[in-house]
Amino acid sequence: MAQPAMSPFSQAVVAAMRKIYPESLADKSFDNTGLLLESPFDPKQQLKNSVLLTTDLTKAVADEAIARRDSIIVAYHPIIFRGLKSITLQDPQQKSLLRLAQEGISVYSPHTAVDAVPGGMADWLCDIVSGSVSGPSASLQNDLQNQTQQSDPTSSYSDVIYPQAGHNEIQTTNIIPHTRSAIHPSPDPVPSGFEGAGAGRILTFTDPQPLATLLDRIGRATGNPGSLSVAIPQDASISSLNITTVGVCPGSGSGVLTKGSVLPDLLFTGELSHHEALAAIERGSVVVTLFHSNTERGYLHDVMRSNLADALKQDGQVAVSKADRDPYGIVVRK
Structure with a gap:
């Protein structure tokens, strides 16, 4: 049977x-x-x-x-x-x-199969930092504003605010010139049609981009979360920093982004530990983290x-x- x-x-x-x-x-x-x-x-x-x-x-x-x-x-x-x-x-x-x-x-x-494929989650993060991003609709932005305003009258804090994932459009016709490749290429044999697969991406802009511009793109594309966790070298400011190389990894990126002898100018991921972020800025890099799954959802x-x-x-x-x-x-x- x-x-x-x-x-x-x-x-x-x-x-x-x-x-x-x-x-x-x-x-x-x-x-x-x-x-x-x-x-x-x-x-x-x-x-x-x-x-x-x-x-x-x-x-x-x-x-x-x-x-x-x-x-x-x-x-x-x-x-x-x-x-x-x-x-x-x-x-x-x-x-x-x-x-x-x-x-x-x-x-x-x-x-991690989604992370590795060309056009997958890692490439989506590359598209965010290299593309022209339209943010969520007005109704979704109103939802975020309502979350900020809703609170118990006896409380000094708003209710918890969660980003509104999705509902964005990345203009692939206005991509800023750059090259990109997998940080850790997938071992052979790679299935036909999936050449270039691997963990993480390193993106290199033809011309350096202001950090503030990249932060705006990230915020728009990830649901206007209300704040971004950003770590910068102690002798720098956001307005003084220009970015040529970006390392991206969905979720927890330390195993992919921090192992090389030279770090990208910007590490864009879901989370790094305190010590990993500190080590990165001591080496001159910027770190942007969004909480783990907000780089994925x-x-x-x-x-x-x-x-x-x-x-x-x-x-x-x-x-x-x-x-x-x-x-x-x-x-x-x-």
Whole structure:
């Protein structure tokens, strides 16, 4: 008797993701990519031909997928990262997996394969710093302003403000002249059509760019977060700095950006530790960090959603989670 399999739509999503973001390009030295939860197809569960994209698979995102009746979740970060000796209801993340399995919803994670591919997340960050960026719509900017204003009358602080990811347009026709290449090229054999793949990117402008201009592009493209974490050398100011080389890496970038003998003028990533940032500015570099997943989430809105929809030939719905957000936001003291 044949074993039950995932729904045909979920199988199509996994096949499409593997075609767009080959798993062979993921960094298997630490990563755990691929099909992490394979839930057998049961027509009685009446799931829709829909996929939910998220950066992190949290309880809130699991609730969202269950309420929407999605067939599969594509979670950029693997919810199963290391070996498990048990799966219990006491662990919140494992509980989410058990609930999803019970509902027949599968989970796929592409993670560092998305970072490595040409046109992937690292190149999206390059496009941000080298392109003409239109920010979020007026309605989204109003949402951010409302978050700033909403607070308990007894509090001296606003509510927590989270960037509104996506809904941006990077004008590829107005790209500032530059060259770019992978910092750590993917080892051979690289799948045909994915030449140039690898971890991180080093971008070199033909003409130096004012740091203030790059900060404006980053802020616009990542949802006008209200503040940017910027580290500069102690003898410099933002207005005095011009940038020729930019090293970019989604998420936690130290393993990719800080290992060379010469650092880029600007390190643009999600997070660096205190000591890593201090070492970088002591070597004359600038650091911009956005909290880990704010360098990743916009890509799902602006690129991955349409890539996957095109690969599926519109056979089903591709949506981005509304519940997904970085654990960190900012508060504004009045």
